[in-house]
Amino acid sequence: MPPPSDAEIEREYLRLKKEAEAGGYHLNPDRAFVNGLVSGLLANTGRYGYPSCPCRLAAGVRERDLDIVCPCDYRDPDLTEYGACYCALYVSGEIAAGKKKAGAVPERRPPGGPKKKETPATGIGALPFPVWRCRVCGYLCARDGPPEVCPVCKAKSDRFERFI
Numbered sequence: 001m002p003p004p005s006d007a008e009i010e011r012e013y014l015r016l017k018k019e020a021e022a023g024g025y026h027l028n029p030d031r032a033f034v035n036g037l038v039s040g041l042l043a044n045t046g047r048y049g050y051p052s053c054p055c056r057l058a059a060g061v062r063e064r065d066l067d068i069v070c071p072c073d074y075r076d077p078d079l080t081e082y083g084a085c086y087c088a089l090y091v092s093g094e095i096a097a098g099k100k101k102a103g104a105v106p107e108r109r110p111p112g113g114p115k116k117k118e119t120p121a122t123g124i125g126a127l128p129f130p131v132w133r134c135r136v137c138g139y140l141c142a143r144d145g146p147p148e149v150c151p152v153c154k155a156k157s158d159r160f161e162r163f164i
Helices: 006-022 031-048 062-068 075-082
Strands: 131-134 140-142 160-162
Touching: 006 031
Parallel strands: none
Antiparallel strands: 131 140, 131 160
16 A cells, blocks of 8 residues: 555645644644654555554454544543643644643553443443533533533633533
């Protein structure tokens, strides 16, 4: 399989950037670095049929790799704790603005991938993540902490409150 062309990388970069900004996320400002990651995502899409993280070893079985399909399940907690995701494709606003450097992010993925999930208990208290509500527009999201920026109204994280 030939490597992705510069035009394919540029097209995918622009798609990812637009998608990230619409969702309140930021791509790493190091364009050469990001182009390498985008090339890896495109190569994995050609290889497996889905864009698994280029910094991790995929099994090649979508059901086993779902947690590392970009954006991976670990992006938001990594951004909250370290300011960047594992591969540093997505970074915090401070890093995107050049006010802070991205550092190493430890691997959150369990060795061999996640174990089969148990059937959750029922009821509101059984939610796997807290639900956060934007006090400006009412947007709801379920994750460990509020997003850096509301993907709807662009309010900062301090405008979120824990809803459930």
